[in-house]
Each structure stands twice: as structure tokens, then as C-alpha cells.
Amino acid sequence: MLDYQTILDEILHEITPYLGEGRVASYIPELARVEPSSFAMSLMCVDGSQFHVGEYEKRFSIQSISKLFTLTLAMQLANDSLWERIGKEPSGTPFNSLVQLEYEHGIPRNPFINAGALVVTDVILSHLQDAHQSVLEFIRTLCAKDDINFDFSVAKSEEQTGFRNHAMANFLKSFNNLEHEPSRVLNAYFHHCSIAMSTQELAKSALFLSNGGIQPWSDAPILNARQTKRINALMLTCGTYDSVGDFAYRVGLPAKSGVGGGILATLPGKFSLCVWSPRLNEKGNSFAGTKALELFTTKTKLSIF
């Protein structure tokens, strides 16, 4: 029987030398206001047990981890028709790259790069009038916490400085792969990215991905087993961008990262595991967070491989 609390305590100790490595994202100015050496890790098991270390109740900007929740909601709403407008392959390019979009005729490689998430947001807008509030309410339900909210200063900061995303949405529109006005899609997307959550809340929200699509603590069906398998597969192959191969090699779990420094990982059948540390490596994934996940799967020998 593994003593998860002791393992997390050991990781907290062993990770300390790595907390100064990497850089906090500053291309969204408000994100740079975080304490750079913060660290938290939360493990939630499908049997109801949970273990935490560090600042696991402190909320941070979930950024691209929101792409996991918007994809889940879009799969509920549109199911397989999504894949007529978005691919399922790793991009091999940075999360905010524009180059592939041109020669692939406006079809984003996958739903976890920015272009893919903009199309996912557009799909949500086609089904639900208020994509801001619908996504927020969906996340609140997923973790049974009604005080989860947007960080409006982060959303505004990105709206004012996210020139690449503005270009991307307009580019998608030029290929007729957005039904709505680019500004409307962007405004919803920036708000989704700005949602603030803790590692404890994120791990709880994503537990259905490790339990065949059903939240084990409420028995609520979120997705069917087939859709759940697909999301886990997409996390493994596309969730950590152009370092997805290195991440699978080192950690061996499906995962989704965000430039706020969070990484949310799953082990189907067993647990969800969320880590946060704001300094990023050159690919935009948490430096110490990746190391902590690697230590976890090495110590426990629990990975999908």
C-alpha cells in the first residue's frame, strides 16, 4: 500500500532546488504578479481519498487548463461534429503558432492549442448564448464550488495585449472556421483562461476523466466512456504542446498544462493529480511542476506505461 502523503511530502522537499528555475509568463502582464516560487500538489483518488502539499488552497490562473473543460462541454454539446472543424494530432509547434493554420486551411491541429480552443469556444457559443457564464457554471458544478470565478484583471490584460490570439481568431474567420465574430469568441476565450482555481479544486473537477466520465463523489455523468477515453488520449498526445513527447517520456500520464503554471494529470481508473508552480520552461509548461510529476510517477511506479 503506497503512502501517498509521505510521497507528496518527499516531493515537496526534493522540488525545492527547482523552484527558482524557469520564468513566470509575462506576455500577459497580469500573470507576472504571482509569487514565482509558489508550489502546490493535490492528488484525488477515485476511491475518495485525497492528499495535498504546499499552497493547495491558493487559487491561480488556470489559463490553458480551461481548454480541458471547454472541450468537455463542447463534446457534451456537439459530440463528433467537432472533429469536422478541429484535428486530433499533436502540432509540434508552440501553442500560439499561426503557421500550420495557413497550410492546413484553417483547421487547427487539435483542441488544446489556442486556435483549437477558439474553435471550441465558437462551438459552445453556437449552442449556448452566454459562453462566459455557461463555462463558469459548468466548472463550478464539476467541483461543487459556487465561488469559483473569473479574474477580470487577467482577462482584461489578455484582451489588451493578446495580439497573436486576435490575429488567430481573424485568421480562423477568414477560413470560415468561426461562426461568430472574432471579438466575441476572443472575449469568451480570454475569460475562460482567466478563471482562478486551486490544485485541490482542479484535481476534484477532473476526476471524472479517471472514472469513465462519472464524477465518483457525486455519481454525476459528465461524459460517456468513449468520450472520456478520447479526452485522455488527446491530453496524452496534445496536452503539453510541443514538449508532449518529452512530457510523456518523463511523466507518462495524460495531462493538460497552462501558462499560469498549473498542470492537471490523470491516471484512468485511479486518480487525478494537479500541480502548480508558476515558473515555466521554454515550452510554456511549469518547470518544477513537470519535475514534481516525474518524481511522483518514478516513486509510485504509477503511470499509464
Ligand code: DON
Ligand atoms: O491564449 C493564451 O496565450 C493564454 N491565455 C493561454 C495559453 C496557455 O496557457 C498555454 N499553455 N501552456
